[in-house]
Amino acid sequence: MLSYRHSFHAGNPADVIKHLVLAEVLEYMIQKDKPFDYIDTHSGAGLFELSNADAQKTLEYKQGIGKLWDAQLEHGALQRYVQLVKSFNKNKLAFYPGSPKVAETFLRREDKGWFFELHPQDLALLQRNTEHKKSLRVRAEDGFKGLLGLLPPQSRRAVVLMDPPYEIKQDYESAIQSIIKAHKKFASATYMIWYPVVDRDRINLMEAQLTASGIRNIHLYELATSADTEERGMTSSGMIVINPPWTLFNTMQSVLPELVTKLSASDGFYRAEVLVSE
Numbered sequence: 001m002l003s004y005r006h007s008f009h010a011g012n013p014a015d016v017i018k019h020l021v022l023a024e025v026l027e028y029m030i031q032k033d034k035p036f037d038y039i040d041t042h043s044g045a046g047l048f049e050l051s052n053a054d055a056q057k058t059l060e061y062k063q064g065i066g067k068l069w070d071a072q073l074e075h076g077a078l079q080r081y082v083q084l085v086k087s088f089n090k091n092k093l094a095f096y097p098g099s100p101k102v103a104e105t106f107l108r109r110e111d112k113g114w115f116f117e118l119h120p121q122d123l124a125l126l127q128r129n130t131e132h133k134k135s136l137r138v139r140a141e142d143g144f145k146g147l148l149g150l151l152p153p154q155s156r157r158a159v160v161l162m163d164p165p166y167e168i169k170q171d172y173e174s175a176i177q178s179i180i181k182a183h184k185k186f187a188s189a190t191y192m193i194w195y196p197v198v199d200r201d202r203i204n205l206m207e208a209q210l211t212a213s214g215i216r217n218i219h220l221y222e223l224a225t226s227a228d229t230e231e232r233g234m235t236s237s238g239m240i241v242i243n244p245p246w247t248l249f250n251t252m253q254s255v256l257p258e259l260v261t262k263l264s265a266s267d268g269f270y271r272a273e274v275l276v277s278e
């Protein structure tokens with residue numbers, strides 16, 4: 001039984017770092033005049049209306065995109081990300097694009113988008129949000145398994161976003177194991193795994209498992225809005241990126257301090273680390 005709905009969380013600080021990294025990776029992919037496949041294993045609805053009761057109940061977006069919307073932004077990557085969100089809105093912040101819509105803004109006619117989603121309501125919304133283009137394909141299947149069925153892609157170039165809800169503890173293990181299997185089938189894709197820090201030990205274990213897997217060229221980028229705690233739920237979140245664009249480390253290392261200043265409390269911090277070198 002799936003109960004997680006991303007509509008409660010859309011546009012929060014976790015989405016900011018996730019979608020900023022996603023946008024930077026896709027921007028890099030389209031520099032090359034060769035098609036690629038984008039695979040989103042846990043897609044959500046695609047687009048979120050922030051006046052909706054779920055978003056209004058938590059108001060999480062006010063702690064993320066809401067703090068950046070009118071802010072004076074220094075870093076080009078942050079300006080590009082906010083501009084991308086603005087392209088879904090008129091003057092006021094009313095809509096927030098989920099990963100499928102962020103990706104769609106980069107995908108060219110020759111690229112393909114694959115979107116997995118299991119929640120019946122989010123699936124219906126996702127179908128509606130992607131039906132205008134044949135190159136965007138929605139699958140009502142388990143994304144951990146579905147990913148393996150798409151590899152290696154015909155295009156021989158791929159970007160994968162794995163963004164499970166981690167509502168069940170098994171998601172931590174499933175994410176790592178399915179990325180390791182996917183990497184065995186197709187080693188050259190750029191794989192991104194989003195993770196929440198609710199219990200730091202779980203993330204330490206994920207990092208240790210990936211580091212021991214033999215996979216090379218793994219980076220980690222994290223934004224903590226406050227210090228780790230065992231009492232308050234998610235305080236931090238990040239993206240583990242396998243085969244990142246060579247430009248990404250410098251971008252993240254220079255943009256994360258600004259994000260911490262804009263979104264975090266005084267005990268917030270960031271991480272930009274090479275977990276395994278090339």
Ligand SMILES: C[S@@+](CC[C@H](N)C(=O)[O-])C[C@H]1O[C@@H](n2cnc3c(N)ncnc32)[C@H](O)[C@@H]1O
Binds near residue numbers: 118
């Ligand atoms: C964190 S949300 C995704 C948010 C989205 N990636 C974004 O950035 O806008 C996770 C989604 O995964 C869906 N989901 C949960 N388990 C799944 C599975 N095994 N396969 C595919 N989707 C799943 C949930 O219904 C939920 O919509």
